[in-house]
Amino acid sequence: NAGVTQTPKFRVLKTGQSMTLLCAQDMNHEYMYWYRQDPGMGLRLIHYSVGEGTTAKGEVPDGYNVSRLKKQNFLLGLESAAPSQTSVYFCASSVPGGRLTYEQYFGPGTRLTVT
Amino acid sequence: DAKTTQPTSMDCAEGRAANLPCNHSTISGNEYVYWYRQIHSQGPQYIIHGLKNNETNEMASLIITEDRKSSTLILPHATLRDTAVYYCIVRANTGNQFYFGTGTSLTVIP
Numbered sequence: 001n002a003g004v005t006q007t008p009k010f011r012v013l014k015t016g017q018s019m020t021l022l023c024a025q026d027m028n029h030e031y032m033y034w035y036r037q038d039p040g041m042g043l044r045l046i047h048y049s050v051g052e053g054t055t056a057k058g059e060v061p062d063g064y065n066v067s068r069l070k071k072q073n074f075l076l077g078l079e080s081a082a083p084s085q086t087s088v089y090f091c092a093s094s095v096p097g098g099r100l101t102y103e104q105y106f107g108p109g110t111r112l113t114v115t
Numbered sequence: 116d117a118k119t120t121q122p123t124s125m126d127c128a129e130g131r132a133a134n135l136p137c138n139h140s141t142i143s144g145n146e147y148v149y150w151y152r153q154i155h156s157q158g159p160q161y162i163i164h165g166l167k168n169n170e171t172n173e174m175a176s177l178i179i180t181e182d183r184k185s186s187t188l189i190l191p192h193a194t195l196r197d198t199a200v201y202y203c204i205v206r207a208n209t210g211n212q213f214y215f216g217t218g219t220s221l222t223v224i225p
Binding site for chain 2: 042044
């Protein structure tokens with residue numbers, strides 16, 4: 001199992017450009033999440049999905065859109081990148097239901113710089 | 116979800132036990148205490164969780180006070196590889212979101 005993978009690992013964008021970050025998991029998990037982490041800060045939830053075709057807003061959703069067309073993939077889009085979106089982006093997945101929701105599996109992160 | 120308070124940083128000598136405290140005085144009856152850690156630049160890693168009883172696994176032990184208002188994560192024999200930021204999170208098991216906060220930066224010293 002590859003677990004949770006993220007593409008790309010690094011990216012530099014100019015202000016106003018758009019891009020999509022891809023998260024893929026091969027563990028058949030129902031739940032998937034996108035977080036951002038700014039320097040010296042903890043992770044903050046952007047959007048999440050509890051199943052194929054569903055998405056919901058997290059703590060800091062503004063400026064981002066997401067889609068979950070396939071169970072194994074969760075895409076994060078930036079339509080018009082801003083310097084404030086410079087951050088490290090982490091994707092995670094988990095199994096729903098009861099005690100099994102305790103563990104989220106994280107990807108290696110995508111380091112995004114917006115100039 | 117209840118808020119948690121952790122010290123910003125701690126040091127621990129290699130081979131000794133690392134005791135990381137967490138206050139969660141507003142925790143509700145259905146909220147669990149979770150611990151994750153993040154080694155530099157990597158994604159967070161689950162460590163352990165508990166509700167009322169003390170818990171132990173191959174990585175750590177979790178001690179929760181009787182009133183559940185605080186807890187302590189114990190790494191019994193810290194190694195240099197345990198240097199990381201440790202996050203204490205409280206969350207209802209039916210909830211979908213983890214609020215990570217800023218955690219405790221643990222440095223294990225040779």
